[in-house]
Amino acid sequence: MSLNWALSLSYSINPDYTYMKSELTWQEFIITRAIKASGYSAIVFVALIFFFLLREGLPTLGEVSFSNLVSTRWYPIEDYFGIVPLITGSLIVTIGAALVAIPFGIGTAIYIAEIAPRWMREILKPLVELLGGLPSVVLGFLGILVFSPWLRVFLDLPTGLTALTGSLLLGGIAVPTVVSVAEDALDTVPRSYREGAWALGATKWQTIWRVTLPAARSGVLTGVMLGVGRAIGETMAVMMVTGNAPVLALSLGSLFSPVRTMTATIAAEMGEVASGSVHYHTLFFIGLVLFLISLAVNVAASAVVFRSKKRAERILS
Amino acid sequence: MKRTPLLTGFLLVLAILSVSCSSRTASQNSPQSSVYIENKGSDTIVNLALAWAEHYQSVHPDVRISVTGGGSGTGIASLINGTVDLANASRQIKSEEIEEAQSKGINPVEHIIARDAIAVIVNPQNPVTQLTLEQISDIYSGKISNWKEVGGEDRPIVRLSRETNSGTHVYFLETVLRLSEDDNKTLFSRDTLLLPSSEGIISEVRHNPNTIGYDGLGYVPHDLRVIAIAETEGKPYILPMISTVNDKSYPIARDLYMYTVGEPTGAIKDYLDWILSSEAQDIVVELGFVPILLYQP
Numbered sequence: 001m002s003l004n005w006a007l008s009l010s011y012s013i014n015p016d017y018t019y020m021k022s023e024l025t026w027q028e029f030i031i032t033r034a035i036k037a038s039g040y041s042a043i044v045f046v047a048l049i050f051f052f053l054l055r056e057g058l059p060t061l062g063e064v065s066f067s068n069l070v071s072t073r074w075y076p077i078e079d080y081f082g083i084v085p086l087i088t089g090s091l092i093v094t095i096g097a098a099l100v101a102i103p104f105g106i107g108t109a110i111y112i113a114e115i116a117p118r119w120m121r122e123i124l125k126p127l128v129e130l131l132g133g134l135p136s137v138v139l140g141f142l143g144i145l146v147f148s149p150w151l152r153v154f155l156d157l158p159t160g161l162t163a164l165t166g167s168l169l170l171g172g173i174a175v176p177t178v179v180s181v182a183e184d185a186l187d188t189v190p191r192s193y194r195e196g197a198w199a200l201g202a203t204k205w206q207t208i209w210r211v212t213l214p215a216a217r218s219g220v221l222t223g224v225m226l227g228v229g230r231a232i233g234e235t236m237a238v239m240m241v242t243g244n245a246p247v248l249a250l251s252l253g254s255l256f257s258p259v260r261t262m263t264a265t266i267a268a269e270m271g272e273v274a275s276g277s278v279h280y281h282t283l284f285f286i287g288l289v290l291f292l293i294s295l296a297v298n299v300a301a302s303a304v305v306f307r308s309k310k311r312a313e314r315i316l317s
Numbered sequence: 318m319k320r321t322p323l324l325t326g327f328l329l330v331l332a333i334l335s336v337s338c339s340s341r342t343a344s345q346n347s348p349q350s351s352v353y354i355e356n357k358g359s360d361t362i363v364n365l366a367l368a369w370a371e372h373y374q375s376v377h378p379d380v381r382i383s384v385t386g387g388g389s390g391t392g393i394a395s396l397i398n399g400t401v402d403l404a405n406a407s408r409q410i411k412s413e414e415i416e417e418a419q420s421k422g423i424n425p426v427e428h429i430i431a432r433d434a435i436a437v438i439v440n441p442q443n444p445v446t447q448l449t450l451e452q453i454s455d456i457y458s459g460k461i462s463n464w465k466e467v468g469g470e471d472r473p474i475v476r477l478s479r480e481t482n483s484g485t486h487v488y489f490l491e492t493v494l495r496l497s498e499d500d501n502k503t504l505f506s507r508d509t510l511l512l513p514s515s516e517g518i519i520s521e522v523r524h525n526p527n528t529i530g531y532d533g534l535g536y537v538p539h540d541l542r543v544i545a546i547a548e549t550e551g552k553p554y555i556l557p558m559i560s561t562v563n564d565k566s567y568p569i570a571r572d573l574y575m576y577t578v579g580e581p582t583g584a585i586k587d588y589l590d591w592i593l594s595s596e597a598q599d600i601v602v603e604l605g606f607v608p609i610l611l612y613q614p
Contacts, residue, residue, distance in 0.1 A: 075504055077481045085507075144517065149524040158473040158527050161510055240517070243510040244480075258510050268513050272482035 053291055057284035064282060074246035074260065076269065076279045083286055085246040089163070089259035090232060090290070092249040093242060096167025097174055097231040102224055104171065105178025106213075109220070112179070113186035114208050125183070132176030140240035143169045148241055155256070161243035163259040169237050174227035181226055185219020186212060218305040225301040229294060232263075239264035262290050352584040354382045358392020358405030361484040362573050365431065366405055368600050373591060380584055396576055397423055402585055404576040407433065407484070425576045430592050432607040434534040434562045434570035435489055437544040438519075440526040445469040447545040447554040450568055454494050456529060459506030464527075476509040477518045477530035489531055492569055515605075534562070535605030562607045573606070 060069070064081045071082035112124050147169065148160030155164075189212050197207040213220065243258025246265075266283050273280045356366055363386035370382035392404035397418045410425055418425050437453060439445060445468055448456075455461045457476055464472045479486045495501035512518050518530040522541055534557050537543060545554035548568040561567040581589050591597055598608035 073504075073507070075481065077487065078504065080504075144520060152525060159475040159510065159521070159525055161521065239513055244512065245508045245510050247508050258508060260511070268480050268511070269482055 050291065053284055053288045056281060057286075057288040060278070060281040060285040063278045069282075072248045074265070076282065079278070081278070081282050082246075083262075083282070083289065085248045086260055086262045086265050086286060087289065087293075088249040088254075089242070089246070090261040090263065090293075092163050092252075092254055092259060093166045093170060093238060093261055094228060094232045096163060096255055097170035098224075098228050100168055100171025101174035101178050101227050101231065105175045105223065105227060106182055106220060108175065108179045109182035109186055109223070110208055110213070113183045114212060115204075128176050128179045131172075132180060134173075136173055136234055136237040137240075139169055139173060140237035143237060143241040157256055159243065159258065161241055161258055162256055163242055163249065164255040166238045166242040166259070166261070167255065169241055170231040170234055173234060173237065174231045177230055178223045178227040181223030182216070182220040185216040185223065188219070189215045217308055221301060221305055225297060228297060232290070232294060232297070235263040235267045239267055244268065262286050266290075351379045351381050354380065354403060354585060354588060355401040356382055356384045356403040356405065356575075357387060357395050357401045358575075359389040359407040359484075359573070360386040361407040361433065361488075362405040362431075365573075365601065365604050365606060368604060369592060369597055372597070372600060373588060377587075380588070382588070393425070393576060396425060396578060397421060399423070399578070402577070403588075406574045406576060407488075407571065409572075409574065410576060424579050426578075426580055428575045428577065428581075428589055428592075429572045429609060430575050430589075431573045431598070431601045432562050432570055432609060433488075433573055434557045434567060434607050435485060435493075435531050436534045436537045436557045437529065437531045437546065437569070438522050438537055438541045439529050439544060440522055440524075441540065441542045442526040443469055443542065445544070446542065447547065449547045449550050449552075450493060450496060451549065453529075453544075453546070454496055454503065457494050457505055457509065458503045459508075462506075472527050474529060475521075475525060475527040476506060477521055477528055478505060478509050478511055479515070479518065479532070480511050480513050485531070485533060488571070489569075492571075493531075533605040534607055535602060559607055559610070563610050570607070 060081075068079075068081050070084055071080070072084050073080040073082045074085055108124075108128065112121055112128075116124060143165060144161075148162075148165045150160070151157065151162070151165055151168075152160030193211050193215055194207055197211045202210065238261050242261060242264065244260045244264055245258040246260040247254070247257055249257070249259050266286055269279070270283055273283060356370065363384060366384045370384050374380060374382060389404075389406035389408050392401065392406055393410055393414050395401040396404035397414065399421075404425075410427065415425065437448070443464065445464060448467060452461065452467050456467070456474055457478070461467060462474050464470055464474055478489070481487075490505070491497065494503045494505065510521070512521065515532050515536045518532055519536070519538060519541065522528045522530045543556060545556045546568055547554045553566075555561050555567045557567045557570070562570045575589065575592075577585060577589070580586075593609070601608045
């Protein structure tokens, strides 16, 4: 009874569906609703998280003086809340990771999609995906025990716990994401594009560089953005290998010194901080800054994709 | 009808929950057969106090001990307010606190229950074996940044520290960097590496000859070099050991306390006596603190 009532209600809301009244069973009703609800819930959750961050983070602006907040000293137990070194720390580690992940990731994707013979492809693709499933804390262990001592001796640095170590590890973590998405995008480029290029006398390299890669551009860019997003949000591996010293990182030379990232700061300090204190609010404020930076990266990426799509449509039409 | 197994399961879970809840509150509140000791205070001691309480309760099932942290000041304040039986403190009670207690007719009695010493460690390849407190302070504040300035090789100094939320970090800041001077506002050098665990510090010191680090004496493995420390220039350089910590010749060590209201009696006295036994002091060693030597001849 109640089911019929609910059905009739849904029909009244969605008049388009009434013509298939006889086919829509109650299972279908539940399934469509469930899918719709999970779709909306993504938006609701992001909005809730954002409001929670605002509520817990914004009090910082009243509690900490602005000059303190933009100073270069982070030492929260003595009320030094300069978040600039943390932001530059996160940025330099992420830029370094992108410099590693983009060429390696796109290169691997091109090799798998365009060059490798079929049997090689069938080995490589699952291996890359397996790499993507490795927990980052395991990579962190490798980094702290093997990679950072080696890097210190190899580059003759005072310590191996540097931004560079974090960048290389993060690059390694981001590569499988980039490869996986970019390879799928390259794979969906129609075969006729390549055949057209070959018919014009283009070499394999020219076909890849001038035809296939630009055609798959939006997918490749999505892969890069997902990879960079993973890098900027990664916490555990970074906290283990970057040394966590809140030093201002202003040039690429800072890659060779220790840095403290925003994520590592939150992870290291949130556990012990008194709820509702100035320090607690400031950690949420850092979370808010991190959220805004990821948002900016995503918006920029989709703007680029959108623009290139429009241009492609204009050319094709 | 299809719903029945689900419903039964749900009811079953509810029943189990309610039973377990009621049994817990019953055992916590009923004073008939068991004694209840409330223990609160220093975060430095909280793990030790928990380990003791766990062990003691397994041997004396009639005694229940509840342990919470919150800081030395919180513990002593609760003792004065009469809400706890035992207050843990990593510092001695202040004279204002004693006055406040006496104004309420409470006489806090001090018991030293363990000691805490911090060892300064370097890589075994490093020829430096001894430093003064002031040299360590200058190294960590950034005034000294090459090992040759303190008699070592020409190598940059890489400073390692625990994260700021560690009690060891705060104690090291106050006792070593600020040399226990109240008006001293020296801070750690900005490029001090803050590592999230003892293990991180030990692994980096083991692999890197440039490093200097510190940690609770009990956590330091034998393959690292422990630095002998002199309080000031001209005084003897002392290595941290159970004996030098107990005779107070090693400068970076402190006593850990429990405070009771008046001289302890009954179950609390039994518990404190057990804490000073060799069995409980072995747990002190396990947790990286230094045992007191009362039980040794």
